[in-house]
Amino acid sequence: MVIKVEVQESILENTYFYIDEKSHHGFLIDPGAEANKILSLIQENGWVIESILLTHGHFDHIGxxxxxxxxxxxxxxGYEGGDLYLLNPYYNLSSFFGEPIILEGVKKINEKNEICLKSSRSFSLKVLHTPGHTKDSCVFYNDKVAFVGDTLFKDGVGNTSFPLGDEAELWNSIKNKIFCLPESIVVYPGHGEDTLISIEKKRYQ
Ligand SMILES: [Zn+2]
Incomplete structure (x- = not known):
């Protein structure tokens, strides 16, 4: 099951729990702010978080x-190359919005990795590299869900006006990677409402 929690420091952001209902183990995606609120939810529900997954290294997703x-x-x-953002408050934008963030010790993954629960290996997410919004942007997906970070939104696409953003790369990632996923997949973006691959694909064809 997917549980969305809106958190906010300076920007409202979607943190997601992706939890296996049988084992109550799961993944925490983009905990961007309000650590205590997130930790309380984990405790109240008795969830065991095996891994924290980062769709990209911007401050509002890693705070x-x-x-x-x-x-x-x-x-x-987090995706390979992410230290450029994770270790640099200029590129992760934290220097513009408050306390500088430097996040060390993030294990790097790439498209060859599949992230499985240790307690239930069939509960898993694959990885797509989707640069454009940032160089390290990625999507965690399976045949039902896709956590897309700030690459694609309901009614819109990611911002490429930040340092190292690249509009051509973003469209390539959306059209040649995300839109090649099964159309019934539910898309969970880093901000705003969720949507479907089929709905967003229609918008840009
Ligand atoms: Zn971002």
Whole structure:
């Protein structure tokens, strides 16, 4: 099951839990702010978070990682090359919005990886590299869900006006990667409402 939690430091952001209903183990995606709110939910529901997954290294998607990792002591996974953002408050934009964030110790993944629950290996997410909004943007997906970060939204696409953004790359990622996924997949973006591949694909054809 997917549980969306809206969190906010300076920008409202979607943090997602992707939880296996049988084992109550799962993944936490983009904990961007409000670590205590996220930790309370985990405790109240008795969930075991095996990994924290990052769709990209912008401050509003990584802001609560350090505080949560301290408590849960779980691994944090992000796409290859992400240290450019994770270790740099200019590129992760935290220097423009408040306290500078430097996030070390993120384990790097690429499209060859499939992220499986240790407790239930069939509960898993594959990885698509979708650069454009950032160089390290990626999508975590399976045949039902896709967590797309800031690459695609309901009614819109990712912003490429930040440092290292690339509009041509973004469209390539959307059209040649995300839109090649099965149309029935539910798309969970980093901000705003969820949508379907089929709906967004129609908008740009
Ligand atoms: Zn972003």
């Amino acid at each position: 609560a990682v350090e505080d949560i990792r301290k408590v849960l002591s779980c691994e944090v996974l």
